[in-house]
Amino acid sequence: MSVLGGIALSFSLSAEPAPTLKDSLIRLSSNENAFGYSPKAQAAIVEALDGGSYYNRNDVADLVELLAEKEGVPSDHILTTAGSGPLLMMTAIAYADPEKNVVTTEMGYTQLIRKYDEMGGQIKYASLSEDMGYDFEAMSDAIDENTVIVYICNPNNPTGVLADPIELKKFILSVPKDILVFVDEAYLELTDKNFGMLTIAPMAKSLDNVIVTRTFSKAYGLAGFRVGYAVASPKIIDTIKPYYMGPPSFIAAIAAQEAVKDMDHMIYNVEAYQKTRAYVCDKFDAMGITYAKPQGAFIYFKTGIDQQELRDSMKEKGILISGSRESGVIPGKYQAWARVSIGTQTQMDLFLDTLSQLMVKG
Amino acid sequence: MSVLGGIALSFSLSAEPAPTLKDSLIRLSSNENAFGYSPKAQAAIVEALDGGSYYNRNDVADLVELLAEKEGVPSDHILTTAGSGPLLMMTAIAYADPEKNVVTTEMGYTQLIRKYDEMGGQIKYASLSEDMGYDFEAMSDAIDENTVIVYICNPNNPTGVLADPIELKKFILSVPKDILVFVDEAYLELTDKNFGMLTIAPMAKSLDNVIVTRTFSKAYGLAGFRVGYAVASPKIIDTIKPYYMGPPSFIAAIAAQEAVKDMDHMIYNVEAYQKTRAYVCDKFDAMGITYAKPQGAFIYFKTGIDQQELRDSMKEKGILISGSRESGVIPGKYQAWARVSIGTQTQMDLFLDTLSQLMVKG
Numbered sequence: 001m002s003v004l005g006g007i008a009l010s011f012s013l014s015a016e017p018a019p020t021l022k023d024s025l026i027r028l029s030s031n032e033n034a035f036g037y038s039p040k041a042q043a044a045i046v047e048a049l050d051g052g053s054y055y056n057r058n059d060v061a062d063l064v065e066l067l068a069e070k071e072g073v074p075s076d077h078i079l080t081t082a083g084s085g086p087l088l089m090m091t092a093i094a095y096a097d098p099e100k101n102v103v104t105t106e107m108g109y110t111q112l113i114r115k116y117d118e119m120g121g122q123i124k125y126a127s128l129s130e131d132m133g134y135d136f137e138a139m140s141d142a143i144d145e146n147t148v149i150v151y152i153c154n155p156n157n158p159t160g161v162l163a164d165p166i167e168l169k170k171f172i173l174s175v176p177k178d179i180l181v182f183v184d185e186a187y188l189e190l191t192d193k194n195f196g197m198l199t200i201a202p203m204a205k206s207l208d209n210v211i212v213t214r215t216f217s218k219a220y221g222l223a224g225f226r227v228g229y230a231v232a233s234p235k236i237i238d239t240i241k242p243y244y245m246g247p248p249s250f251i252a253a254i255a256a257q258e259a260v261k262d263m264d265h266m267i268y269n270v271e272a273y274q275k276t277r278a279y280v281c282d283k284f285d286a287m288g289i290t291y292a293k294p295q296g297a298f299i300y301f302k303t304g305i306d307q308q309e310l311r312d313s314m315k316e317k318g319i320l321i322s323g324s325r326e327s328g329v330i331p332g333k334y335q336a337w338a339r340v341s342i343g344t345q346t347q348m349d350l351f352l353d354t355l356s357q358l359m360v361k362g
Numbered sequence: 363m364s365v366l367g368g369i370a371l372s373f374s375l376s377a378e379p380a381p382t383l384k385d386s387l388i389r390l391s392s393n394e395n396a397f398g399y400s401p402k403a404q405a406a407i408v409e410a411l412d413g414g415s416y417y418n419r420n421d422v423a424d425l426v427e428l429l430a431e432k433e434g435v436p437s438d439h440i441l442t443t444a445g446s447g448p449l450l451m452m453t454a455i456a457y458a459d460p461e462k463n464v465v466t467t468e469m470g471y472t473q474l475i476r477k478y479d480e481m482g483g484q485i486k487y488a489s490l491s492e493d494m495g496y497d498f499e500a501m502s503d504a505i506d507e508n509t510v511i512v513y514i515c516n517p518n519n520p521t522g523v524l525a526d527p528i529e530l531k532k533f534i535l536s537v538p539k540d541i542l543v544f545v546d547e548a549y550l551e552l553t554d555k556n557f558g559m560l561t562i563a564p565m566a567k568s569l570d571n572v573i574v575t576r577t578f579s580k581a582y583g584l585a586g587f588r589v590g591y592a593v594a595s596p597k598i599i600d601t602i603k604p605y606y607m608g609p610p611s612f613i614a615a616i617a618a619q620e621a622v623k624d625m626d627h628m629i630y631n632v633e634a635y636q637k638t639r640a641y642v643c644d645k646f647d648a649m650g651i652t653y654a655k656p657q658g659a660f661i662y663f664k665t666g667i668d669q670q671e672l673r674d675s676m677k678e679k680g681i682l683i684s685g686s687r688e689s690g691v692i693p694g695k696y697q698a699w700a701r702v703s704i705g706t707q708t709q710m711d712l713f714l715d716t717l718s719q720l721m722v723k724g
Contacts, residue, residue, distance in 0.1 A: 033415040053395040053583035086607040221415035224612045245448040245607040250586040
């Protein structure tokens with residue numbers, strides 16, 4: 001019963017957590033949380049398993065209440081889904097129109113964008129600033145009379161760059177009120193800055209055209225259970241809900257509740273990310289490797305090696321990383337860039353050693 | 363750790379399983395499985411929990427392979443979702459058109475129907491036969507040049523009646539090939555007849571216009587984990603997939619695999635349903651209560667008491683049952699009917715005793 005060992009473990013920042021997925025290559029490709037989820041969440045899951053033949057009773061409703069309290073909004077402003085991905089896709093489908101467009105940053109997360117495109121809508125990409133951050137002037141310029149959604153992932157993915165909170169809020173207020181501003185905060189808990197100063201959720205409470213999404217897959221480490229949610233006005237929720245395919249499972253709802261309550265574990269996780277991210281940046285600096293300023297669960301970096309070649313070589317050495325991710329830019333522009341997820345320090349040391357060897361060869 | 367007790371339990375048909383949801387009224391309202399799911403599935407879940415911070419690796423792909431083998435189809439004929447509900451809704455959305463209609467039975471399961479209606483499409487109801495079974499002539503007559511889907515739940519819900527397999531297959535072959543025939547087999551494992559003779563899945567392998575859905579929520583008792591699947595040609599899967607919001611969680615995929623392999627537990631569950639269902643029917647006969655011939659996880663029965671009054675009185679006594687469910691019939695027609703899910707024999711005895719008392723009073 002590995003779960004008992006897991007629960008018995010005392011988590012401390014000084015201890016190096018073991019990667020918990022067995023018989024796997026080192027996974028630095030999907031922004032999964034190598035530090036693990038709340039042991040209290042795991043204990044609650046085990047406790048609930050005997051009831052698995054029943055649909056959840058009040059677990060999802062209880063989660064919604066807890067999230068409403070956490071976000072300071074009425075519970076009709078919360079919609080829970082199996083990860084936040086469904087919310088991105090539901091929104092794309094609900095607003096899809098061949099005559100209309102979504103404005104987003106080049107080099108941003110593509111789940112909403114791809115779905116909007118797949119449904120026949122148009123995408124307008126705004127260029128990034130010099131440091132791969134947000135250029136809100138470029139985004140404003142991209143908005144036209146056919147824009148229905150502005151999509152921002154903050155911190156951005158794959159670049160990892162965080163928006164300046166004042167500039168972001170000013171920009172959101174400047175967007176015409178009939179355009180939906182979608183702020184995807186999947187990685188926001190992991191920044192070095194104050195979460196409360198950065199989140200757009202309070203604006204989603206007061207404005208009818210702002211939706212914020214979060215996931216339990218990243219900072220909370222519950223990726224395998226599939227739970228995420230939106231903070232938005234009932235007007236927006238009603239617009240996307242026709243494409244809603246159901247809530248998270250009761251197990252996910254129970255785990256998420258415990259994860260929200262377990263502040264100690266959250267702090268542990270955030271600190272582990274911050275510490276390890278800074279460690280890798282220092283190493284990159286020493287190695288002369290360029291990177292975008294990372295504030296999420298990953299670093300976007302430039303080796304000069306073709307990204308596919310780098311991924312293949314890394315995989316041969318037992319390490320999975322992710323490629324260049326070039327949405328909205330000239331194809332090939334970031335061919336020498338790649339994305340590495342933050343894992344444990346041991347994993348990152350292995351990655352860095354392997355990278356050094358490959359760069360010497362290259 | 364209640365799970366350890368759960369796993370240690372040796373399941374035998376003679377033992378009366380305890381209802382496994384704590385602090386709950388007796389739930390005979392949602393067709394949940396009171397006999398419980400495979401202890402091997404539960405053990406596999408516990409074993410996998412430490413990897414919960416990772417997205418599933420091959421768990422969903424492994425489940426798809428296993429289901430393809432089970433159904434005797436290529437794996438591109440399988441689509442897994444969080445319960446079978448998403449498949450019903452995805453299909454409704456994908457085929458929705460204000461000019462087009464879905465043909466179904468009056469008194470059938472409404473998840474696809476409601477969604478099709480919500481998306482602005484039309485519904486045409488075919489009357490049932492005298493015994494609340496399928497009237498395929500009426501269904502054929504209801505099909506017109508604007509029909510895009512024929513939806514059949516077999517055994518039907520809420521009536522519980524099973525279609526004659528030869529008649530059903532003849533009917534499906536008679537439907538024009540440009541109309542999708544959707545056969546929802548959520549309860550088919552629980553009939554008294556031979557599953558292999560009844561299922562339409564082999565037709566979904568050879569015909570481009572037939573989709574069959576199954577769930578792990580009923581006979582397999584995994585309702586709380588959300589896993590189900592479709593058997594259909596890639597052509598149909600491609601049509602509904604734009605509205606796909608993602609696979610089951612890795613926990614659900616792992617549990618479903620173990621459940622499929624644990625034939626002993628499946629047989630135990632099916633026998634428990636058959637035995638308890640027959641027991642309640644005998645009691646109903648003795649009490650002079652009319653009912654539709656039940657072949658699923660529930661019985662649709664007529665007490666003469668107004669259904670809302672009956673439900674309220676039952677709830678006061680700690681028992682949840684379901685109401686009359688009158689889709690496609692004259693409102694009020696089944697006002698004196700209600701639906702009770704099959705629970706454990708102890709639960710059913712409590713239900714029957716309470717019903718006797720209420721009928722004497724009434």
